[in-house]
Amino acid sequence: MKTATSKAESGETRRFDAYQAVTDTILKKLEEGTVPWRCPWDRKVGRPRNFASNREYQGINVMLLGVKRFASPYWLTMRQANDLGGQVRKGERGTLIVKYGRHERRTKGKEEEETKAVYYLRGYTVFNALQIDGVEFPEMELPEPQANEGRIESAERIVQEMPGKPDIHEGRTVRACYRVSTDTIEMPARSRFIDAESYHLVLFHEIIHSTGHERRLNRNSLMGATGAVMTEYSKEELVAEMGSAFLGMEAGIVQDEHEQSAAYLQCWLDTLREPNRKRWIVEAASLAAKAANHVLAIE
Template identity: 50%
Template sequence: MKTTDIYEQVTTNIISQLEQGIVPWKSPYFSKVGFPRNFSSGKAYQGINVFLLASRRFTSPYFLTFIQAKELGGHVRKGERGSLVVKYGTYTKHEEDAGAAAGSEEEAERRGYLKGYTVFHASQIEGIEFPTPENLPELSLTEKTARAREIIAGMPNPPAFREGSAVPCYRPGTDSVNMPEGRYFDNETVYYSTLFHELAHSTGHASRLSRKSLIENKGINADGDTARQVYAEEELVAEMGAAFLSAHAGIEEDAANSAAYLQSWINALKSKDARTWIIRAASQAQKAANYILNIQPEVQA
């Protein structure tokens, strides 16, 4: 499968979910059964794969490829359709140069690649005894907000925090997150999911992850297709990053998505070159969440 085809499939998958009223980065299943992982390797899926698998509405976190299921003594039931996951990596290409020795480091060029794989959920596989999923404990509102505060307090090199702003925002110039007072939000979980969104933006600052989509972001009223694309990509990074953080806190994102919200993302993802940046945005969102959580990411399954 060509890389361009994989990008197209990923974008089509996400758009299809949005057109059905499903926002994959707001799946409640993350906070109920945990993030999806490969049963054979034990490694968690990362980035865009989390959102591609969210559409399965899984009641268990485990997935396997067709071959992995066979190697473990099981089989995928006839007629089952799998889910696309992708793997990004790099390889070294040596340029041929008559004036240089073949294989020298000067000639080495790092190139990226993207491969697509099909995985099947545990419920689609027979002959393998998967662990009974242990539903994560139902947390009280007090416990959820306590977790949210712990996540925020544990962020390394945090931005300045200022309360009293008319609207929530992150200001790169002052490296500050500005939030309205908590009483202006419907409830505490909405407050913290909004704060997570702004903190995700802040990870793009030059003193943290130095993210291109944050540094070059000219705002919602930017002129030109490229500038609008940079804005949309950075907003998607923050949306997805907040989703990862909310799941870690046990906060379920509001599943009632307005038609305008859904259509705005459908339009953005149908724009020119969107098929390449949605995968990049999900990867950057994973890095943003990992930075805030102060953890090292697992190697992608």
Template identity: 40%
Template sequence: MQSLKDTYQRITDTIVEQLEAGTKPWIRPWRGSVRHSRIPRRATGEAYRGINVLMLWVSGQMFGYEENTWMTYRQAQDLGGQVRKGEKGTLVVKYGTFTPKEREDDEDRSIPYLKGYTVFNVEQIEDLPDRFASPAEELPSVPVPHMETVEVFVRNTNARVSYSGTKASYRPTSDDILMPDRDRFESEVHLYSTLLHELSHWSGAKHRLDRDLSGRFGTECYAVEELVAELAASFLCADLGVAHDPCDNTAAYVASWLEKWRARHFSSNQQQLI
């Protein structure tokens, strides 16, 4: 069983990884379904509370889940469902107290505990009852204006871009850029600053500029690549006449890298003084 300290650390690491990547884990620049903005719920319909809400929002954003219902592996099996092979669960926690037998006569001696366990989004589970397959709720359709200067620029790079789903990413294995559907974005500012950010990652492929794209959340090379992509997107937005994403992501990327640089610089100065 994991210790209380380990559980707290896992929660902290999950959120810090997102913040170090320059992302506010509870915000994304495109609209999800109406369901996605609601408080996550258990299989029973009961709402999650506290830090669990944030943890499930983070996971929903990272993996593009539209549904807001989560359950344990055992709960899925009891309902006749099966978690798909290879799916990764999300940490949630249970708070409570217990009183050791030797202290049962003392009401003030109850001990708090925090227990971590894993849940899966219903989109990760097959063969659940129909009540867990909510009909899709239509989003308000507000066409995002096309900016021809940006569209022409992107086409001239010969980058393959497809609009579908709920995530924005450059995929090195298939060498293409995946974007959410255009009408999910709040404005052309959000759409094009996101697209140019992913295009900047595309430029770093081995057969182009050969940058290190292998880093994971929280690693130094990941922070460097995100900083490069966000600064490149800022320059491209300025050059193409796009107001850059106003979500302060650039400042977060810079702050993340500056913190690492300062730590390295301080360490180097210490060694020189020894």
């Protein structure tokens, strides 16, 4: 099993399975009654980002950092904090994040050397701005979402500006779904939803599904989810759940983490505990980020 190296708060290097570490973190939150991909941030805090590079974290790292509920979006490694003239406060515990990458490995073939891509997942420990002394962090001011007659303008804009979006029909059914065969989304009437936030998050869920169509991202978890490989569709549902949350974040919509049914929680606990699925969380988060970026026309 491929392992990765991470530095603990003490500075000691340890060997661990990064995929398992991430999965264990998510399972722990599910066991506590929190669905981390539903509410991994606060609209008043903003998306977590590295203060040194000013780059926003992507994929699974959004959840790993968001569930910590710090009131600042800024994070640094211990080395970055030291380089900026600061220091991590004594006794503070860091948070695991991961980096997914690849490198080329040369191997000897029958006749000549061959190059093979090797993928890895590496773990890092970061600390929030509120755990660091000696560094001046700015405060972020984020606009509040605007609601108007059951519509949220920021969410409406995301849908309207999606490049090559599928046809969206409303009110023809009482069940939301995306149909691959016709590349269409069916949505119940808005009056059937308890609020505008719920409507848009469900629509985002179906829109994320649509990004898997062969003329968009051609995602195997959607296009290959038939017959003997229906387990792929379980991963596709996880992609849609996470992707919907990512788009919700962009629109300023945050779903209450406590409004989760016991059956929903148990379903994901059972699914993610199954053998050979410890990579699902990381892989699904990566696919969800790509899907959300496609909707937002971000390269």
